[in-house]
Amino acid sequence: MDTIYSDLAPLYDVIYGALLHHGRRAAIDRLAAKWGESILEIGVGTGLSAVHYPAGCSVTAIDLSAHMLRRAQTRLTRRGCRHVRASPEWTGISIWSGSFERRASPPCRSSP
Ligand SMILES: C[S@@+](CC[C@H](N)C(=O)[O-])C[C@H]1O[C@@H](n2cnc3c(N)ncnc32)[C@H](O)[C@@H]1O
Numbered sequence: 001m002d003t004i005y006s007d008l009a010p011l012y013d014v015i016y017g018a019l020l021h022h023g024r025r026a027a028i029d030r031l032a033a034k035w036g037e038s039i040l041e042i043g044v045g046t047g048l049s050a051v052h053y054p055a056g057c058s059v060t061a062i063d064l065s066a067h068m069l070r071r072a073q074t075r076l077t078r079r080g081c082r083h084v085r086a087s088p089e090w091t092g093i094s095i096w097s098g099s100f101e102r103r104a105s106p107p108c109r110s111s112p
Pocket residue numbers: 001002005016020024042043044045046047048049050062063064065068089105106107
């Protein structure tokens with residue numbers, strides 16, 4: 001999985017940027033994050049969706065691919081998204097422990 005997305009990382013925005021834009025926005029809108037909520041995004045990719053979370057929430061965005069994650073970190077820094085933290089999955093985050101109020105995996109899914 002890491003290899004596939006590592007190879008894809010430099011091209012991901014060109015291939016899937018505009019193509020999945022609508023689905024990404026729809027997933028974030030459906031999530032309707034409220035001020036103060038903590039959100040886990042699984043599979044942040046290059047950060048195309050992560051930049052759309054409202055500033056009042058706290059987002060942890062994880063990805064298996066270090067290459068994708070690096071691009072996400074660069075994008076989030078450039079866009080000043082200090083409320084979104086892009087992390088590798090292996091940093092001990094307990095996804096199902098109740099640490100997060102919402103989980104999202106744009107462009108297709110979000111859940112309360
Ligand atoms: C479709 S891409 C990126 C989607 C991104 N949210 C967007 O809006 O463009 C899916 C991403 O999920 C990551 N991924 C796949 N399985 C994963 C898993 N089990 N845990 C974390 N990341 C995963 C891949 O490395 C890839 O970067």
